[in-house]
């Protein structure tokens with residue numbers, strides 16, 4: 001019995017030591033809070049960024065791979081909605097967290113999502129975005145910023161970039177679903193995915209300044225990859241994460 005207890009104790013210890021650490025940053029949004037949930041499987045490993053709180057296939061894909069890949073996750077969380085809310089003078093104002101990385105983007109998303117908006121709000125969201133960027137920049141792996149997103153068939157696909165001034169090049173594979181694709185800022189990464197016959201967009205250096213993380217990275221010479229898959233395409237998104245992991249690991253050498 002004693003031996004059994006000891007074995008159980010050792011087994012429990014191994015389980016604890018092989019599980020990952022979670023931590024969180026709490027960032028103020030007026031009188032509300034946005035949480036950045038941080039899941040660390042290994043210090044200084046490749047980190048994925050999930051900006052939209054309702055895109056859960058991407059999170060499941062990450063969770064399916066943590067043990068094998070040693071990747072980390074930074075995930076924005078407030079109320080499981082795509083949009084975040086900032087509470088100011090007892091009123092909630094909505095905005096898209098993927099439009100806050102420039103003043104123009106903040107202004108556009110606030111005035112698009114709310115019927116009216118006090119000008120002070122731009123400053124509050126800008127402070128939020130600056131804190132968020134610091135967290136993201138500190139978590140980079142081999143300089144890369146890697147985002148994960150999900151889309152629905154009716155709203156966004158690799159075809160959205162066809163003949164668009166936001167893309168320098170677009171490769172559309174005959175074998176792939178148009179909703180599963182990569183967006184990159186580096187030409188050699190574009191070629192890498194293209195050679196694997198996977199859908200990929202090379203974002204233009206003159207892409208519209210919409211406050212997105214992809215445009216921020218492009219303007220600041222930070223290599224960026226978005227792993228974009230349709231909601232529910234779990235196995236595909238796991239495969240896509242694995243390919244990015246191999247690409248960035250190879251580059252790091």
Ligand SMILES: [Zn+2]
Pocket residue numbers: 051052055148149150
């Ligand atoms: Zn998204």
